[in-house]
Amino acid sequence: MELAEAKQKFIEAWGKLGSEWGINRTMAQVHALLLVSPEPLTTEEVMENLNISRGNANMTLRDLMGWGLVEKQHKAGERKEYFFADKDTWNIARQVAKERRKRELDPVLKILGELTKVEGDQKDPEFKTFNQSITDINKLAKNVDKTLDTMLKAEESWFWASIFKIFR
């Protein structure tokens, strides 16, 4: 397989995975493109490479910076901005986990916390089932949250070594 074709496949696959997990396909594709680019790229280059408009490229690059996955660079004597992706996979994973927790998990955790406090008659099957489900989901969510906390602070090698020590 040619390098150019391989890059293309990676960009497609990353875009598809992203969109399946609720990440804008274009954002995932731009991220993929930057991940396989040794040098920082300009907005212009991103536009050409992925056939997207200036507006789209600009917004997507800013989103990626908002996610902490990409940073702006400047070249001496040049006016335009260059964009460079952090290539450290563990950093990427932590950053994504951190953002998604903040944006999507935390709000649900807050609501679940409130819902566990709803009072009612344990003799009422409607209440009992509601209460049981909410309580159980809340417990699981809190365990996930605690594990994410550890992961966010952890070094990659230590994290996986620890995991596989028990899980073989």
Place this chain on the structure above:
Amino acid sequence: MELAEAKQKFIEAWGKLGSEWGINRTMAQVHALLLVSPEPLTTEEVMENLNISRGNANMTLRDLMGWGLVEKQHKAGERKEYFFADKDTWNIARQVAKERRKRELDPVLKILGELTKVEGDQKDPEFKTFNQSITDINKLAKNVDKTLDTMLKAEESWFWASIFKIFR
């Protein structure tokens, strides 16, 4: 807060979380509704409760069965089908993890595997960066895959006990 209001909030929150993670909002809402229903519900009841059409309710319920989260039940002497959700949170988590791995992670893992085999000149920065990124992502993905494997086979209490034994 009233039970009815609390149910509504849960259904909304679950639907929102689902849609943020690439799960059809209605599917997540139907699942939420069944999770807080002590008795199995008919298609009719799901339609009324969530204000959705018959076609939508039917397709969504079948999808939920496809995900292994809901099962059909029949009442003696009755012709219509009743739907009941497994309320065991750990089962739900495992089932979702299992399906998403099969549908979304495995295909990407396959592609990454192929892409790690692409050959090129290590002196070429384009190739070197591509190769490094793909190799790293592949490694991470494999570690996630292995961990999921363990989780899928594990008992809940054992799993979390093991996790928290190392992580603190």
Place this chain on the structure above:
DNA sequence: CTAAACTTTCAAAATTTTTTGAAAGTTTAG
């Protein structure tokens, strides 16, 4: 058999999400 009671299908409509592109905004070289 047959008609009532249900379930399934899927093309078209509605809705939501994403993208475009041109105008407005900003920065800086000269």
Place this chain on the structure above:
DNA sequence: CTAAACTTTCAAAAAATTTTGAAAGTTTAG
């Protein structure tokens, strides 16, 4: 200052996804 170089914004258009509902299909009681 001012005009060129570049970035940002956002209303409108396009695309993707989801939903509807009525027709077709299936099952079973009588």
